[in-house]
Amino acid sequence: MMNGSAIAAVEKLDDIIHNSGSRKKFKNNPESAMRDAGADPAEVPPEVWDTLTQMSLDELTAIADLGVALSDTGWLDGKIAWHHVV
Numbered sequence: 637m638m639n640g641s642a643i644a645a646v647e648k649l650d651d652i653i654h655n656s657g658s659r660k661k662f663k664n665n666p667e668s669a670m671r672d673a674g675a676d677p678a679e680v681p682p683e684v685w686d687t688l689t690q691m692s693l694d695e696l697t698a699i700a701d702l703g704v705a706l707s708d709t710g711w712l713d714g715k716i717a718w719h720h721v722v
Contacts, residue, residue, distance in 0.1 A: 641676070641679045642679050642680070642681060644675065644679070645670070645675040645676060645677070645679035645680045646680055646681070646684065648670065648673045648674060648675035649670065649673075649675065649680055649684070649688070650703070651673065652669055652670070652673055653688070653696055653699060653700050653703075654700045654703065654704070656697075658673070659693070659696050659697065659700065660693065662688075662696070663691075663692075663693045663696060666685075666688075666689045
């Protein structure tokens with residue numbers, strides 16, 4: 637289970653990935669993008685950080701689009717375990 641600071645960092649990371657401008661900044665300089673968003677990149681679980689920082693801009697955009705689509709359909713509302721979707 638993640639602690640509060642890790643959850644907050646992942647929430648900031650989610651915000652970054654969902655915004656096209658900050659997503660581009662994240663791709664170019666992930667640590668700076670996180671710090672500018674007010675989060676410590678070291679708080680993001682290493683598996684998540686490593687995966688996202690190795691993705692292309694197109695892959696990051698696809699992740700953002702998938703998150704929006706799942707949210708819009710209610711699949712991320714907490715009633716369904718999201719590991720069944722992704």
